[in-house]
Amino acid sequence: MPSLDELLECAHVVTLPMRVRFRGVVEREILLLEGPCGWAEFSPFVEYDDDEAARWLAAAIEAGWEGFPAAVRDWIPVNATVPAVSAAEVPDILAAFDSVRTVKIKVAEKGQSLHDDVSRVGAVRHLLPDASIRVDANGGWNVEQAVQALTMLNVFGLEYAEQPVPSVAELARVRQMMNGAVLIAADESVRKASDPLAVARAGAADLLVVKAAPLGGVRRALEIVAEAGLPAVVSSALDSSVGIRAGLALAAALPQLPFACGLGTVSLMAGDIVNPSLVAVAGGIAVREVAADSDLLARFAAPAQRQHWWRERLGRCHAKL
Ligand SMILES: O=C(O)CCC(=O)C1=CC=C[C@@H](O)[C@@H]1C(=O)O
Numbered sequence: 001m002p003s004l005d006e007l008l009e010c011a012h013v014v015t016l017p018m019r020v021r022f023r024g025v026v027e028r029e030i031l032l033l034e035g036p037c038g039w040a041e042f043s044p045f046v047e048y049d050d051d052e053a054a055r056w057l058a059a060a061i062e063a064g065w066e067g068f069p070a071a072v073r074d075w076i077p078v079n080a081t082v083p084a085v086s087a088a089e090v091p092d093i094l095a096a097f098d099s100v101r102t103v104k105i106k107v108a109e110k111g112q113s114l115h116d117d118v119s120r121v122g123a124v125r126h127l128l129p130d131a132s133i134r135v136d137a138n139g140g141w142n143v144e145q146a147v148q149a150l151t152m153l154n155v156f157g158l159e160y161a162e163q164p165v166p167s168v169a170e171l172a173r174v175r176q177m178m179n180g181a182v183l184i185a186a187d188e189s190v191r192k193a194s195d196p197l198a199v200a201r202a203g204a205a206d207l208l209v210v211k212a213a214p215l216g217g218v219r220r221a222l223e224i225v226a227e228a229g230l231p232a233v234v235s236s237a238l239d240s241s242v243g244i245r246a247g248l249a250l251a252a253a254l255p256q257l258p259f260a261c262g263l264g265t266v267s268l269m270a271g272d273i274v275n276p277s278l279v280a281v282a283g284g285i286a287v288r289e290v291a292a293d294s295d296l297l298a299r300f301a302a303p304a305q306r307q308h309w310w311r312e313r314l315g316r317c318h319a320k321l
């Protein structure tokens, strides 16, 4: 384990502008580390507490000081991601992604209605008649709302629904009520749970969404998938290309990868610290090493006060490992 001084010495804090608001975020703050095994990203969302953020640091230390486990594939199919925008904005969002075969669409956004979701999903289906479409509610519905919404949205054909409801018990109930008409994926119930395997034990989901950073690293995520015994989709945490590299390592190391992965999110950003960025081409990303670019680190350097905040946070999280 690197000492705190070692981490602080190789740390850079950047603020990357988003092209479009995503989960309330318009600027993504990221602390990057240059370790002996490569660049690493520490970017827990600013509202996360230190216990949760410490898992993201464990993942960064794996990337920079241990390296990734062996890959079994070198190309990862990737989905386009559509935030909770209006139907009119959908063409513009999709235009940022190259040859899209799978789309994930955010639904159940606070302050919006089921009508907004139907319009947005309908707009995607209209533009991409043959694409696989999945939705992500981030636990924004209750059981009745979820069953009603998924039944309506399924007229467009849904590959699966990610975290339609907040709890494991509610997921199990929705899955039972949908009776196979729409597959259920667990995201927050895995990455924010004290027991990430509770979903699998309860039979609450057909598949898991796994993210390297929130789960404490690629190896830990692989263990969770193996123990759960469910198919997995690897997704980003809205990272820079450095964090996406860790997601690719996870997707590349999984024994099976039956679904496209949510690793195309650099296309939602208006800045990155790797050149060229890890974005999907022809529906997927070829796995490769990445390094932060010194000009981009300088261009997107965070203001001094935010640098200070992230360095303090790094220290608190390091003390928890
Ligand atoms: O999976 C994707 O297509 C993109 C990644 C994505 O949706 C997310 C990234 C970061 C934070 C999360 O709220 C969100 C998700 O819920 O999966």
Ligand SMILES: [Mg+2]
Binding pocket: 136, 138, 162, 163, 187, 188, 209
């Ligand atoms: Mg999700």
